[in-house]
Amino acid sequence: MKFFIDTADLDEIREAASWGVLSGVTTNPSLYAKTGGKLVDFDPHMVKICQICEGLPVSAESTASTTEAMVEEGRRLAALAPNIVVKLPICEASLPATHQLASEGIRVNMTLVFSAPQALLAARAGARYISPFVGRFDDIGDEGLDHLAEVVTAVKNYTYGYWDEEGGPEIITASVRTPHHVTQAALMGADIATVPFGALKKCLKHPLTDQGLASFEADWKKVTQA
Numbered sequence: 001m002k003f004f005i006d007t008a009d010l011d012e013i014r015e016a017a018s019w020g021v022l023s024g025v026t027t028n029p030s031l032y033a034k035t036g037g038k039l040v041d042f043d044p045h046m047v048k049i050c051q052i053c054e055g056l057p058v059s060a061e062s063t064a065s066t067t068e069a070m071v072e073e074g075r076r077l078a079a080l081a082p083n084i085v086v087k088l089p090i091c092e093a094s095l096p097a098t099h100q101l102a103s104e105g106i107r108v109n110m111t112l113v114f115s116a117p118q119a120l121l122a123a124r125a126g127a128r129y130i131s132p133f134v135g136r137f138d139d140i141g142d143e144g145l146d147h148l149a150e151v152v153t154a155v156k157n158y159t160y161g162y163w164d165e166e167g168g169p170e171i172i173t174a175s176v177r178t179p180h181h182v183t184q185a186a187l188m189g190a191d192i193a194t195v196p197f198g199a200l201k202k203c204l205k206h207p208l209t210d211q212g213l214a215s216f217e218a219d220w221k222k223v224t225q226a
């Protein structure tokens with residue numbers, strides 16, 4: 001499974017990229033707002049992310065609400081850098097927009113996906129990536145991972161005639177909160193997990209690793225002091 005980072009924070013992206021584990025970046029309007037950025041800075045900010053992650057897919061989300069406006073904004077975003085992926089929320093307006101953008105060779109990440117039928121529609125419309133959300137189900141007392149399992153199985157049952165040569169459509173496990181989400185997504189065969197930096201750091205840690213390291217250090221001290 002590939003790791004994307006789910007943030008618009010440039011320092012976090014730089015640091016995660018330096019780990020050598022990053023395969024892409026996803027952003028959304030809330031994550032951009034969190035950086036303190038304003039509308040006028042949005043395009044240059046996306047370009048900066050694309051430069052930090054040269055060649056890796058960077059999702060920039062459209063805030064348009066009609067098909068025509070989504071296509072127009074999608075084209076504008078895609079022109080910012082070759083690695084931009086246009087993120088669109090699943091809805092009636094975004095299916096034809098995705099179909100149009102895909103026919104122009106523009107990659108779409110269909111977001112706010114919460115069910116297998118939504119994911120199948122996104123795939124049929126030509127989405128390059130499909131982002132089922134996990135954590136937001138957990139937030140309302142539901143089992144996000146059960147819904148993710150349905151999406152993965154349903155989507156992987158078929159081919160769609162778009163993005164085949166790139167191995168698409170790929171499923172991005174989104175709204176990830178914990179290492180457990182990451183483990184289960186990988187066991188299900190989800191292609192990607194997009195993980196906030198805090199949760200990515202948690203994936204690196206294990207109490208037995210810390211304990212093992214402490215005892216190696218203590219024992220090595222005995223060796224060097226002898």
Ligand code: E4P
Nearest residue numbers: 006026027028136174175176
């Ligand atoms: C997906 O691409 C979204 O940006 C993201 O995963 C949403 O996560 P949240 O539920 O933590 O806001």
